[in-house]
Amino acid sequence: VVIPLVLSRAVKLSKSITEPIVAMNGRVEQIGGGDLSPQTPVATDDPSLASLSTGIEDMAARLDKQIELNRQEQIKLRDIELSLIQAQINPHFLYNTLDAIVWLIEIGKNDQAEQMVTSLSSYFRSFLSDGRDIVTVAEEKQHIQSYLEIQQVRYRDIMEYEIDIDPSIENTKLPKMTLQPLVENAIYHGLKPKRGKGKIIVTGARENDDIILKVSDTGLGMSDEELDTLKTRGLNEDTTSFGLTSAYKRLKLLYGDEFAFNIESKPQEGTSISFKIPGKADIENETIL
DSSP states (O other), rough: OOHHHHHHHHHHHHHHHHHHHHHHHHHHHHHHOOOOOOOOOOOOOOOOHHHHHHHHHHHHHHHHHHHHHHHHHHHHHHHHHHHHHHTTHHHHHHHHHHHHHHHHHHHHHHHHHHHHHHHHHHHHHHHHHHGGGGEEHHHHHHHHHHHHHHHHTTTTTTTTEEEOOOGGGGTEETTTTTTHHHHHIIIIIIIITSOOOEEEEEEEEEETTTEEEEEEEEESSOOOOHHHHHHHHHHOOOOOGGHHHHHHHHHHHHHHGOOEEEEEEEEHHHHHHEEEEEGGGGGSSOOOO
């Protein structure tokens, strides 16, 4: 009689210890696999095991909280970096534009001066964008429209432009000042060094689930060696290629591996810079990530 009773109690005691340990071992494996969701501690009559299980759940909760804090900190750092990049507007553009307005007034072309002031006002209104870092393609289109209107007055003998952006993508979100540095690059490195008039073409369209935006010029163009050098400078964030670098870096920060960037060029024929962003950027929020 005594032996069966002892064996029965021994089996129960063993289960009361081994089963909670097995359950806790499974929970630790879940935590190791990334499952930090809150769970009820293992039920056991052993105070030490109950304390250990509670400690495991507390640890998981602290880890989950720390991971979320780190994620929020990374988002803040990304937003700060994005804002710093966007703040680097070329002051020479403003000086040169104001000089051109004064010159137009001095020679009696008041209508052109008034149009230039209107375009400059629109340009800075879209640049400020109520403090937002992310704008729609429609807002970015208006921004480069104002920029090109100003530049066409200054470079009327060498520059024509065309903007052809599909209305269906105008609600797509992207960092402000994305297209303008590429247009500026096309003017100063494509059209100005070329003798004779050239053209800048800005296009945007949907391709499957992606958005393709492109800035092309019929300017001086580049040799294969010059093109390789530009790609290397741009992708390695060389400050001597600021327009290309800023566009690349901002889009890379927001879209990661879903972002694609391409440059094509031929001597005396021109250069084309295009980038692809995911169609999921077509959202209502003010941030993409």
